[in-house]
Amino acid sequence: MIHPDDSGTAHGCPAEPGATTPVRPPAVSFADLRLPAEVLRTLGELGVREPFPIQAATLPDALEGRDVLGRGRTGSGKTLAFGLPLLTRTAGRRAEPKQPLALVLVPTRELAQQVTQALTPYAEALRLRMATVVGGMSIGRQVAALREGAEVLxxxxxxxxDLIERNACRLGRVRITVLDEADQMCDMGFLPQVTEALDQVHPDGQRMLFSATLDDDVDQLVRRYLHDPVVHSVDPSAGAVSTMQHHLLVVHGPDRxxxxxxxxxRDGxxxxxxxxxxxxxxxxxxxxAGGVHAAALHSGKSQPQRTRTLAQFxxxxITALVATNVAARGLHVDDLDLVVNVDPPTDPKDYVHRAGRTARAGExxxxxxxxxxxxxxxxSRVLAEAGIAPTVTKVRSGEAELSRITGAKAPTGIPLDGAPASARPKNTNTPFRGLGTSKATPRGTGGKSRKTAEARKLAEARKAAQIRRGG
Incomplete structure (x- = not known):
């Protein structure tokens, strides 16, 4: 297993003293780095004045072409930490059709779009073409974009x-490869596709791997594909973020x-x-139906729907975004100060990544x-494994304590879509899991009363038949 506090590794293993090139001191400002004038000017125009810790730590090594292993949760500034070196070291080269020169692999469509949006101003300043290829969007347009040529994919x-299988993309000329949120890609079952891509890029190229956690399958990737990487771990886990508060609210079932x-x-x-x-x-x-401007986000929504919902949020x-774990990573929203686990997470990683949507960039x-x-x-056990010691409070709806912690208030009750609020029995503690079922409850149990009624009717019919036969 990789220890995130190691200052350097050789093929993923903790380094012996002197086994690797010494880690360079962090950059104090972007001006201290050998970044192109076009990049420095764009940083200034966008109001990016000083590097975040992960950027200050990794940029000197990444710009030198070294393999980098970075640990930092989403929102720590990782995109520019790998993006600026990738663009700077690719500038001046021109891609052939279907053959990108740099590759950024990410686990989700949302994160792919965020990375593209964050890097586009700098790519345009350096006259580099970018292409984004994700599921849920027209593969024909993506094929066309690659055919026209894109330096950064x-x-x-x-x-x-899919594109490699169609011979629409070839990775042999890729000399800079980035794996962003590598642990989530592994957790989502993408390890075979990730290794397939890494096996096809230029063997002597630069690799940068960024992840919130560095364990299990991520360790395998590091050992196999990174050469003498410099390890930087400058961003704390969710449990160590001093600006993040954690609350465990114990609710009465019927009041949930x-x-x-x-x-x-709430307001906000x-x-x-x-x-x-x-x-x-x-x-x-x-x-x-109760007057809350809410919208849903999950994998069953089309990509245009998901993109529009995120933009509205x-x-x-949209003030209340209701989501599955599809929003637990790669979602950056400025000034989002409250995350609620309506269904408690059962995995410490899920808690950490859900929590990482708030208290971002020092907020x-x-x-x-x-x-x-x-x-x-x-x-409580799951949170303890995540390094969280929450404040535990028993609450009920309408109480001042609930409002103090979350800003809760009564909804307007005015339906937004013209339909009345769905009726729900007051004495139920059923979680919000679709048609009133929980994970441990088969859906068929919901039809018990209907089956009982049908059995009663059948018994009455048999009795009537017996009476007609004189029985």
Whole structure:
């Protein structure tokens, strides 16, 4: 396993003293680095004055062409940490059709689009062409973009694999490869596609791997593909972020729906996480029927829908984003100060990445997890494994304590879509999982009363037949 506090590694193993090139001192300012004048001018125009810690630490080595292993949660400034060296070292070269010169692999469509948007101003300043290839979008247009030629390719592993299979993309001329959020790509089952791509890029090229965690399959990638990398771990885990507060709110089962609704109706934006697409859609309908400007985000939505929903959430048109873990990574929203786990995460990594949507770039934020009394022990264990010691509070809807912690308030009750709020029994503690079912409850149990009625009718019919026969 890779220890994130190691100052350097050789093929992923902790380095012996003197086994690697010494780590360069961090940059104090962008002007201290040998960045092109066009890049420095664009940084100034965009108001980017000083490098974030991960940028200050990694840029000197990355610009020298060294392999870099960076640990930092999303929002720490990783995109420019790998993007500026990638663009600077690619500038002046021209790509042949279908043959990019630099590759950035990311796990999700949203992160691919964010990386592209963040790097485009600098790429344009250096006259570099970028192409983005992700699932859920027209593969024909992506084929055409590669055919026209693009120096920098930002891709998700699955779609890149499809393009390689179609002979629409060849990676042999790629000399700079970046794996961003490598742990999530492995967790999502993309390891075979990632290794396929790394096996095809130029063997002597530069590799940079950035991840929030450095373990398991990520360790395998480092050992196999990074050569004498410099390791930088400058960004703390969610549990160590001093500007992030963690709350475990113990709710009474019948009151859970009302508590969630009041939190969603707060002034300001909120991101609410649930486990299933059905649960997300159900809660979103309920919130909108109660007057909350809510929208759903999950893998069942088309890419144009997801893009539009994110844009509306970022500009404040949508104030409550209800999502599955598809939004747990690669989602950057400025000034998002509250994340709510409506369904408690069952994996420490999920908690860390959900929490990482708030308290970004030095801002403050709160992470709230709702639990029933029976879930408290297991959820506390998960949070402890994530390095979190939350403040535990019992709350009820309408109470001042709930409002103090989350800003909760009563919704307007005015439906946004012309439909009344969906009826829900007051004495239920069913989680928000689609059609009133939980993960451990088969959907068929919901039809018990209907089956009982049918059996009663059948018994009555048999009895009537017996009477007609004189039995």
């Amino acid at each position: 930002v891709a998700t592993p699955g779609r890149l694999h 729906y009302a508590v969630t609704t009041e939190i969603a109706a 934006r909120v991101l609410l996480f649930l486990d299933t697409k059905h649960g997300v859609d159900q809660l979103t309908r309920h919130l909108r 970022k500009n404040g048109e 403050s934020g709160s992470v709230v997890t709702l639990v029933l009394s029976g879930q408290r022990r297991e959820t």
